[in-house]
Amino acid sequence: MEAIVFEQLSKTYPGGKEAVKELNLSLEQGEVFGFLGPNGAGKTTTVKLLTGILSPSRGSCRVLGVDPAQHPEQVHSFSGVVTEHAQMYDHLTGMENLEFYAALFGLSRQQGTQRAKQLLEQLDLSDAAGQKLGAYSTGMRQKLSLARALLAQPKILFLDEPTSGMDPESVLRVNRMLRRLAKEEGVTLFLCTHQLRYAQEICTRYGLMEQGRLLACGTLEELQNRVSAGMKVQIRAKKVPPALGLALKADGIWEGNISREEEIPKLVRQLVELGGEIYSVSAQTPSLEEIYFALTGAQEVLL
Amino acid sequence: MKRSMYAMIHKDFRGVVSNRRLFASLLIVPIVLTVLLPSIFVITGHFTPDDPDLQQMLSLLPESIQESSLEQLIHQMLLNYILPVFFLMIPIMTASIMAASSFVGEKEKRTLETLLYAPLTLKEIFRAKVLACFLVSMLVSLISFAAMLLVLETELFFLTGSGLFPGISWLVILLLVSPAISLIAITLIVRQSAKAKTVEESQQGAVFLIIPIVLLAIGQFTGVLMLSVWVLLGLGVLCALVAGLLLKRAMGNFTYEKLLS
Known part of the structure; x- marks a missing residue:
C-alpha cells in the first residue's frame, strides 16, 4: 500500500x-x-x-x-x-x-x-x-x-x-x-x-x-536530468588546446559539457595526447540548490 | 475512562499546582469570600447588633426564624442568606481561570497543537479538559465551604459559645447550583477560546456571569428576592439546563481549525 x-x-x-x-x-x-x-x-x-x-x-x-x-x-x-x-x-x-x-x-x-x-x-x-x-x-x-x-x-x-x-x-x-x-x-x-x-x-x-x-x-x-540534459566536467590543467572546446573558468580551471560520465576518460586521453598537463578532473552534477534555482529562476539563496 | 483522558486530567491538575500565579489567583477569591468576608460579618454583627440598617435587614427574614435571639438571627441571616450568594462566585471564578488556562493557555504556549496530534478524538480531548476544569472547580468549592464553616463555627464558638448549622440551601448550592454554573462558565470560556489569543482575553466572557450573582446579592440585601431552598432549586435546575445546552453546542463547534486559528 x-x-x-x-x-x-x-x-x-x-x-x-x-x-x-x-x-x-x-x-x-x-x-x-x-x-x-x-x-x-x-x-x-x-x-x-x-x-x-x-x-x-x-x-x-x-x-x-x-x-x-x-x-x-x-x-x-x-x-x-x-x-x-x-x-x-x-x-x-x-x-x-x-x-x-x-x-x-x-x-x-x-x-x-x-x-x-x-x-x-x-x-x-x-x-x-x-x-x-x-x-x-x-x-x-x-x-x-x-x-x-x-x-x-x-x-x-x-x-x-x-x-x-x-x-x-x-x-x-x-x-x-x-x-x-x-x-x-x-x-x-x-x-x-x-x-x-x-x-x-x-x-x-x-x-x-x-x-x-x-x-x-x-x-x-x-x-x-530535468534541468540539464548532460553534465559538466571541470579540469584543472595547463597547456589545454583550444580544439577540445573547453572554456576557461578561472586561472587554470577549465570546464566542458558532456552528456554522460563515460565520456570523461576519452576527454582526458585526448587532452594528454594533445600535450595538456592535468592536475585534477571532476564531474559536476547540479546540486539540489542549483536545480531549485534553475526551476524557479529564483536568484536569492534559500539558506 | 481511557488512560489517555486520565493522563490529560492529571496533567491539567499538575499544571494548576505548579503554576504559582494560577494557583494564587485560584485561592484569592475563595479566601476573601470564605474567610475574610464571614469574619467581618460575624464581628460586625457581634459588636453592633443594634445598627438600624441591620435591624431593617433582619425584619426581611422569614417569620419562622424571627423567633431566635437577635445575635442568632444575625448569624442565621449571614450563613444561610448572605454567604450563599457570595459563595457562588467561587465556582464561577475557579472554573473560568481553569478553563482559560486549560484551553487558551495551551494555545498561547503552543502546546495545544501537540495535544491535537494525539490519537484521541476532539470530543475526547474536549471531555477530558472540561472534566479537569469541572473537578478543580468542585474541589475548590468544597474545600472553600469546609474552610468557611470551620472559620465561622470557630468564631461563633468563641464569641457566643455556640455553633450554627448550615441550612438545607447549602446542599442545593453545593450539589446543583455550583456544578451547573461551573459548567456554564467553562463552556463560555471554551466558546471564547476559539477567538481569544490570550488567557486574559478569554476570561472576559465569564465576567458576564458575575452580573447575575451581583443582582442576586442586591436582591438579598434589599429584600426583593430571598434565596429560599425553592428559589435555589429552581435556579439550579435552570442553570443545569443552560449548562447542558451550552456544553452540547460548544462540543459541536469544537474543530481543529477553529481551535488553532
Whole structure:
C-alpha cells in the first residue's frame, strides 16, 4: 500500500490565500521524501492537511489508506509529527513530558517510561531527562520533540524543519537515526525543509514547492536530468588546446559539457595526447540548490 | 475512562499546582469570600447588633426564624442568606481561570497543537479538559465551604459559645447550583477560546456571569428576592439546563481549525 497519496489536494484559507494548489503525488512506504521550498511555499499547510488539523478546500489525501479529514485520530495513531508550533510543557521535565505523551498514545506507564528512556538515550538527552523543559535549549527541545514523535513507533513521520537549532553533532545523530528508521523499520519520512543542502544529505526523493504548487518531483538524478540534459566536467590543467572546446573558468580551471560520465576518460586521453598537463578532473552534477534555482529562476539563496 | 483522558486530567491538575500565579489567583477569591468576608460579618454583627440598617435587614427574614435571639438571627441571616450568594462566585471564578488556562493557555504556549496530534478524538480531548476544569472547580468549592464553616463555627464558638448549622440551601448550592454554573462558565470560556489569543482575553466572557450573582446579592440585601431552598432549586435546575445546552453546542463547534486559528 502507498504510504501517502495526494489527489488534487488544495487548500484556500478563509482570507482567500491559496496555500496549496492541486497537489498530486504519491509516496511509497519507507521513502524519505523531502518536501522543499521557501517559507510560505505551503509545506506546513500540507503537513496540517495530512494530519487532519486542516480540511482540504478541494481534492483529498490519504495516509496509509486513511482520510485524515475524516478520521484524524486514526492517522495520529500511526504517525509522529514534529513542527515548530507543536511544543511541550515547560513545567514538566523531559522525562515527564514523554511519559505524558506516551499515556496519550495508550502506552502503559511501564512501557512509556521504558520507551522514553530508550529514546532519550538514543538522542543523547539522558542527562537532561530530569530537567524542566523550560531549561532546555532550542536544539534540545527539538530533539525531545523528535523523541515524542517516535514514542508510539510510528509508521509515518511528518517532520517540519526537524534539525533547526541543533548543533552539527546532533544533526548527524538525528540523520543517522532517521535513515535507520526508514531503511530497517520501513518508516516513511515526510520531511519539510527549506535547507536544500540538508535535504540532499538524507532524502531519497524530493518534491519542490513554490507558492503552493509542486514544481517538480523525483529522485536527485531525475531532477538533474530535468534541468540539464548532460553534465559538466571541470579540469584543472595547463597547456589545454583550444580544439577540445573547453572554456576557461578561472586561472587554470577549465570546464566542458558532456552528456554522460563515460565520456570523461576519452576527454582526458585526448587532452594528454594533445600535450595538456592535468592536475585534477571532476564531474559536476547540479546540486539540489542549483536545480531549485534553475526551476524557479529564483536568484536569492534559500539558506 | 481511557488512560489517555486520565493522563490529560492529571496533567491539567499538575499544571494548576505548579503554576504559582494560577494557583494564587485560584485561592484569592475563595479566601476573601470564605474567610475574610464571614469574619467581618460575624464581628460586625457581634459588636453592633443594634445598627438600624441591620435591624431593617433582619425584619426581611422569614417569620419562622424571627423567633431566635437577635445575635442568632444575625448569624442565621449571614450563613444561610448572605454567604450563599457570595459563595457562588467561587465556582464561577475557579472554573473560568481553569478553563482559560486549560484551553487558551495551551494555545498561547503552543502546546495545544501537540495535544491535537494525539490519537484521541476532539470530543475526547474536549471531555477530558472540561472534566479537569469541572473537578478543580468542585474541589475548590468544597474545600472553600469546609474552610468557611470551620472559620465561622470557630468564631461563633468563641464569641457566643455556640455553633450554627448550615441550612438545607447549602446542599442545593453545593450539589446543583455550583456544578451547573461551573459548567456554564467553562463552556463560555471554551466558546471564547476559539477567538481569544490570550488567557486574559478569554476570561472576559465569564465576567458576564458575575452580573447575575451581583443582582442576586442586591436582591438579598434589599429584600426583593430571598434565596429560599425553592428559589435555589429552581435556579439550579435552570442553570443545569443552560449548562447542558451550552456544553452540547460548544462540543459541536469544537474543530481543529477553529481551535488553532
